Amino acid sequence: MNQLMKRTVLLLALTAGLLLGACGGGSSLPVATGKASITAINAIKGSPDMNFLIEERAIGQVSYQNTTATASYDDLDYTFNFDIFFAGDTVLTRLASQHIDFVADQHYTILASGTIAAPVLTVWDVPQRAFADADTVFQARFSHTSDSLRAIAFDVYFALDGVAPVLGQEVATLNFGELSDALDFEADGYVV
Numbered sequence: 001m002n003q004l005m006k007r008t009v010l011l012l013a014l015t016a017g018l019l020l021g022a023c024g025g026g027s028s029l030p031v032a033t034g035k036a037s038i039t040a041i042n043a044i045k046g047s048p049d050m051n052f053l054i055e056e057r058a059i060g061q062v063s064y065q066n067t068t069a070t071a072s073y074d075d076l077d078y079t080f081n082f083d084i085f086f087a088g089d090t091v092l093t094r095l096a097s098q099h100i101d102f103v104a105d106q107h108y109t110i111l112a113s114g115t116i117a118a119p120v121l122t123v124w125d126v127p128q129r130a131f132a133d134a135d136t137v138f139q140a141r142f143s144h145t146s147d148s149l150r151a152i153a154f155d156v157y158f159a160l161d162g163v164a165p166v167l168g169q170e171v172a173t174l175n176f177g178e179l180s181d182a183l184d185f186e187a188d189g190y191v192v
Contacts, residue, residue: 037072037073042112044119049063051082082097108124155170156171
């Protein structure tokens with residue numbers, strides 16, 4: 001091999017080594033350390049069913065006065081979207097979006113309220129509860145999501161079926177958009 005060919009081969013080998021070394025470095029992509037969960041509530045009176053998405057992937061559909069099933073994802077950041085079909089349209093319309101940077105072991109709820117023309121998104125995040133197999137309790141939280149009663153705070157009573165509400169024994173007093181603290185109740189039949 002002549003001297004020029006040796007230099008060319010050496011130069012190509014060094015270049016290839018540098019390129020491979022640069023590609024082999026640590027990734028700049030975020031790394032998940034755990035999971036978080038999310039649900040959505042549709043409190044927009046008269047709205048059609050809304051499609052709830054993580055980025056552009058469907059999580060579920062939510063009708064007025066209902067919630068989606070809980071979905072779990074890595075503790076990264078995401079944009080959650082609400083899309084609807086307007087009457088006569090053939091494509092979905094993006095109604096609203098919410099960016100959330102998930103924290104491991106948290107549960108997020110997005111409340112969609114207001115109107116179709118002016119939706120308002122409220123995000124609640126609370127620690128996820130781990131129940132033991134032997135637990136006989138369930139955890140409940142209450143929220144005020146009635147747009148027509150937005151200006152009114154109200155008391156929430158939660159008692160066994162057949163037990164009348166007693167003044168002073170409310171489990172929460174809530175203004176619009178508020179979420180109560182978590183409360184534990186023994187498994188049984190209750191009335192709100």
